Amino acid sequence: MLKFAEVVAVSAEVGGTRSRLAKVDALATLLRRAEGAAETEAVVAFLAGAPRQGRIGAGWRTIVALAPEPAAAATLTVGDVDRALADVAGAAGKGSAGRRASVLGALFAAATADEQRFLRALLTGELRQGALEGVMLDAVARASGVPGEGVRRAFMLSGRLPATAAAALSGGADALAVFRLELGRPVRPMLAAPGASLAEAVAALRPCVVEYKMDGARIQVHKRGDDVRVFTRTLREITGSVPELVEVVRGLPCRSAVLDGETLALTDEGRPRPFQETMSRFGSTVEEQVKALLLRPYFFDCLHLDGDDLIDEPLRARAAALRRAVGDHVIPGLVDPTVAEAENLTAAALAAGHEGVMVKDLDSPYQAGRRGKAWQKVKPVHTLDLVVLGAEWGHGRRTGVLSNLHLGARDPDGGPPVMVGKTFKGLTDTLLRWQTEEFPKHESHRDTWTVYLRPEIVVEIALDGAQVSTRYPGGVALRFARVLRYRPDKSPADADTIDTVRALLSSR
Numbered sequence: 001m002l003k004f005a006e007v008v009a010v011s012a013e014v015g016g017t018r019s020r021l022a023k024v025d026a027l028a029t030l031l032r033r034a035e036g037a038a039e040t041e042a043v044v045a046f047l048a049g050a051p052r053q054g055r056i057g058a059g060w061r062t063i064v065a066l067a068p069e070p071a072a073a074a075t076l077t078v079g080d081v082d083r084a085l086a087d088v089a090g091a092a093g094k095g096s097a098g099r100r101a102s103v104l105g106a107l108f109a110a111a112t113a114d115e116q117r118f119l120r121a122l123l124t125g126e127l128r129q130g131a132l133e134g135v136m137l138d139a140v141a142r143a144s145g146v147p148g149e150g151v152r153r154a155f156m157l158s159g160r161l162p163a164t165a166a167a168a169l170s171g172g173a174d175a176l177a178v179f180r181l182e183l184g185r186p187v188r189p190m191l192a193a194p195g196a197s198l199a200e201a202v203a204a205l206r207p208c209v210v211e212y213k214m215d216g217a218r219i220q221v222h223k224r225g226d227d228v229r230v231f232t233r234t235l236r237e238i239t240g241s242v243p244e245l246v247e248v249v250r251g252l253p254c255r256s257a258v259l260d261g262e263t264l265a266l267t268d269e270g271r272p273r274p275f276q277e278t279m280s281r282f283g284s285t286v287e288e289q290v291k292a293l294l295l296r297p298y299f300f301d302c303l304h305l306d307g308d309d310l311i312d313e314p315l316r317a318r319a320a321a322l323r324r325a326v327g328d329h330v331i332p333g334l335v336d337p338t339v340a341e342a343e344n345l346t347a348a349a350l351a352a353g354h355e356g357v358m359v360k361d362l363d364s365p366y367q368a369g370r371r372g373k374a375w376q377k378v379k380p381v382h383t384l385d386l387v388v389l390g391a392e393w394g395h396g397r398r399t400g401v402l403s404n405l406h407l408g409a410r411d412p413d414g415g416p417p418v419m420v421g422k423t424f425k426g427l428t429d430t431l432l433r434w435q436t437e438e439f440p441k442h443e444s445h446r447d448t449w450t451v452y453l454r455p456e457i458v459v460e461i462a463l464d465g466a467q468v469s470t471r472y473p474g475g476v477a478l479r480f481a482r483v484l485r486y487r488p489d490k491s492p493a494d495a496d497t498i499d500t501v502r503a504l505l506s507s508r
């Protein structure tokens, strides 16, 4: 039986080194020692910062207020903590608040000072480390002896890191092979790599499709008869917020389907409404709620149709299934166009207010969770998704307002984000107001000029490129960065990496 203190120690070790290899080693050593599925799942969930019970129903205030005298010796096991959290999460009905408080009180009282700190961070969500996923998958592969590809695939199909780890460690490759696309359970979306130019992307991927890259929000829709569910890019279910999409999909001429697409609302002139408005329909708080916006779906992929799994089929077959399944709701695009035709399509996409186009290899399978070369995006401006590390108080007209943002790129090895620049350009009054209200909720500390944040908020930045810098720790700084919009649909694990920023040095 693993001691909880061992998990806490490994978490500190992983956080304390920048070496990917050392992180993988430390995690794999611990995973090998876990006994049975429940213990493995709990260890992986703790290390990833997300208890497998999900939300346990105790608020932030309750948790930070728990400060009993720490235990002198580490006696808690992983199982003890996991059971206590299950108990707290399961408390329901009359007296449940009291029950939660007493179980949590006893748990904290049995914990050492280090364990208390870890638990507090775990339960307030501060420890949630999406960035650790890649490292953890490598560690699972190492500890189980299963090739990384098999582990990654099972995770992308299940979306569940603890269950993937438990299957790999208990049953190896055979247990992972059982993971399949399941109706009702979202898979990680396939992503696109930046393409250099339209002509190069078309030449590299031919035969290809070229489609509008619409400026909306990603959706994945699962239909089983009348049961329709809608998920976001981060696999959050939003079915209840988007009845009009549910209705469209219910009416499609198929029994069962898994569809991938983009959704947005249009103005009366048929141009895309601002991204923030679409996101506000997903229940986000970034901007004021915009009422009575009718979202429309534009589908571009089909992973399952009427009993057939298509995820490993080439795009050519998936696109044919898509047309059968959704008819008019297909995203605008051309199959196997000439470069001149693709250029006309791009001009039409930009003229209609969209971001650019996607070029996709017709022979490629659906690579869930991958940002591969089979899909390439071609956009006229560079954009990056960066993590907000802090914001400075403004001057003059902006006194008392959090303005100049500190921006960080993701460390692909799971370390803290690396600062690459600052900007206050592009911030509207609404965004400034929102920042000033929202940022203190994510504060880690502050000084006279700056409120520093936990790395939780992702912002999309437009820029002209990057330059070598001696001032910033990654050796690279953004050129002419300006804020485009906040990305509540992305977690810091989805942010662009320092390697992507460095790659811009050569692409000028």
Ligand SMILES: Nc1ncnc2c1ncn2[C@@H]1O[C@H](COP(=O)(O)OP(=O)(O)OP(=O)(O)O)[C@@H](O)[C@H]1O
Residues within 6 Å of the ligand: 189, 190, 191, 192, 193, 211, 212, 213, 214, 215, 216, 217, 218, 219, 233, 262, 300, 331, 358, 371, 377, 383, 385, 460
């Ligand atoms: N035709 C399309 N095919 C695939 N994705 C599309 C298409 N049109 C719009 N999109 C959107 O573009 C995204 C894919 O681009 P990318 O892989 O760069 O993701 P991203 O990091 O969210 O990109 P960006 O920040 O540029 O939107 C998808 O997640 C989807 O929301």
